[in-house]
Amino acid sequence: MTAPKPPVSIDPLKRPGPPIGFGTMVTFVIGVLFFGSLAAIGFTPDRLIEVPAGVARVLSFFWPADMAYGWDRVLPAIVESIQIAWIGTIIAAILSLPLALIGSRVLFPRLARGVKLISATARAFPEILLAIYFVPIVGLGAFAGALAIGISSVGMLTKLGAEVVDSLDFGTVEAVEAAGGSRLLALRWAVLPAVLPEIVAHWLFRFELNIRASAVLGVVGAGGVGGVLLNTLRYRHFDKAAAVLILTILVVLLIDMLSGEIRRRIIRS
Amino acid sequence: MSERPMTSRSGAIRFHDAGIVYPNGVVGMKDLDLEIQPGEFVVIVGSSGAGKSTLLRAINGLNTLTSGRVEINGEALNTGSTRQLRRVRKNIGMIFQDFRLVKRLSVMSNVLIGRLAHVPAWRSMLGLWPREDREIAADALKRVGITDKAWVKASQLSGGQQQRVGIARALAQQPAIILADEPVASLDPVTTHQIMRDLVRINRELGITTLVNLHFLDLAREYGDRIIGLRFGELVYDGSARTVTDEDFRDIYGRDLTADDVVEDEAVEGGEGGGE
Amino acid sequence: MIPARPSPNWPLWIGVVGFLAAMTVWSAYGIGFSASELACNIAGGTRLLEESWPPDFGFLPRLAGPMMETVYIAIIGTVVGGILAIPVAVLAARNLTPNRPTWFVDRNFMNILRTLPDLFWAMLFATAVGFGPVAGALALTVFTVAVISKLYSESLESIDMGLPEAIRAAGGNWLQMIQFGALPQAMQQYVSYALYAFELNIRASVVLGLVGAGGIGMILETQRANFEYERVTMIILAVLVAVLIIEEISESIRKRLT
Structure with missing residues (x-):
């Protein structure tokens, strides 16, 4: 009745464990939270250019x-x-x-x-x-x-x-x-x-x-x-x-x- | 300095059918009947876990009996009454394996801790020790021979010196009983003999009932008057140290004796003093 | 005979006690500390407390948006600051830094970052990029770098240098040594610092909004300025609950990791 178990094959190039690692999952969750937050507070790519300019401008007045x-x-x-x-x-x-x-x-x-x-x-x-x-x-x-x-x-x-x-x-x-x-x-x-x-x-x-x-x-x-x-x-x-x-x-x-x-x-x- | 009475010479201890079962089910003491006369020097032996500490700690109420009773000078100990407990403990000095000194305090302050139960609380809280108590503490230090270290921090002393401070702290209580729980287990052989001699001398000079837990058989035989053997919380031997045989020890330990059961270096004589 | 008690170092004692006492009296005087004033104002204080109770629960729905904004700001600040803190910490770790001048400059940079409180950064960024959550996120980024880099560089200094040196010996470059030899060893501490940050x-x-840097603090500031203390209490209660919940979550994550 009992079929012989297939031999466990170990692929030396493949890491054992679940297909998605714990680290990947955490990174993914943090990434979603992060980009979601960016979008929610209205931090658009054009602001990204604006910000350093603003900081530089203000700093220049400091001296x-x-x-x-x-x-x-x-x-x-x-x-x-x-x-x-x-x-x-x-x-x-x-x-x-x-x-x-x-x-x-x-x-x-x-x-x-x-x-x-x-x-x-x-x-x-x-x-x-x-x-x-x-x-x-x-x-x-x-x-x-x-x-x-x-x-x-x-x-x-x-x-x-x-x-x-x-x-x-x-x-x-x-x-x-x-x-x-x-x-x-x-x-x-x-x-x-x-x-x-x-x-x-x-x-x-x-x-x-x-x-x-x-x-x-x-x-x-x-x-x-x-x-x-x-x-x-x-x-x-x-x-x-x-x-x-x-x-x-x-x-x-x-x-x-x-x-x-x-x-x-x-x-x- | 004048000789001061260090004790009331009233240290009788009596166990009646006493037993201790710990909450985890371990039996620490079983049907113990034991009587100790004032002024006796008793050594308690047994392998670790035999209930040596349990016995000592039942006398000053650090452990509570779960059956039977223990009487100190005819007074049954009730660990539920903080008041009585403090009164009884006032007359019982305790010496610990790990010394239990407050390392950041001076030797003198550590010894004065032995006077806490004798001094009004407000005075000791403020550190305003009465002159008389300071003299008692100084006298206690003299008896263990480390007066020169009185103002040194406890942390700066060697192990043997620290245990002497521990003895002085117990003496400062002017106790009727001294309980020494493995007092030499963390000391080297030389210091071990010095401390044992101190304990015997104090017992002889002051007549303080002294109970010492020991792991080493040769020490028990050398320094004990009376030896009590415990095994699994039960009293299995009670007799004179002069007549105890290796056979008796084998019974107490439940196994053959080994080199670990004795202090190896016995060629120590006349090492009395500072112990530096 | 017992030796005489050595006399304590009086000049030192008098100096220390005198300094403490003088500092306290001077400070108390300087800030106008007065028990009588406190007693007199207690009456006013109780009136204020009466006014601020019960909290205005009707105000609660209007807090949801700003509260979320507060969380967004914190997330962005932690992620960006947490990443930037890594190079700052590595260069400030004595055992990993490539050379002494770099170490010196980075270490002082780190210490200077740490001197300024979070609200100062918020004020600066609010001025530079305009009022709003972006300024808050930037301020917290800097603040996070300051907090994590210091702690993390200390952890990195105490790692076992065997592995990094082995990587170096095997022909790895400095970056590979850091990435594969050093950082993984202090990974656990890093995560716990990041959660702490x-x-x-x-x-x-929560308080960034007081200086116009977004989040729930901005509402708090308006209500406070208008003496709407029932609403102030409501906001503070909401904030407390939120903070406690988030700390609870963070702590349980930290516990699971260690």
């Missing part, structure tokens, strides 16, 4: 930069952005530290779920949307910006902090509890000393991100250098806009370098 |  305006008006605005970022980061650090500790899934399985919800919600709000609410509450200006930055940073810092805590070896926690210490004391003496350097490094990293975030808050009137850039571009003062860009790039690079160096040292200690 | 882009594209 020479009006650095006098830069020193007088832009630098104070950048300083304000830094101040906003600093206060925002401090607010977030103070709020997120306890949340990160009780957000540990290993130590507080029940509380952690609630903390995760809080941090996910806080992370979902871009700073600028929060600023939209804070501006009418505390008035136009940098204070609203700092609050917005602070609240929106809490989410990420809590999440990262809780991850640092959960990556810990919990033997020391057990050692503290075996010595008759409470869970709270275990947090203070076993967890905190072990995780604080990493957590502080995360604060610094968030400060770097917050400088960029605070730079754009001016767009909704929450202080900082973003408002200055928006105005210079709106009135087509490209030389002044160039000053904004140059100074922003320099200051952010400088702070990134300093902060990065400090972070490396903290982690190494 | 996509999540960031979805978030970013």
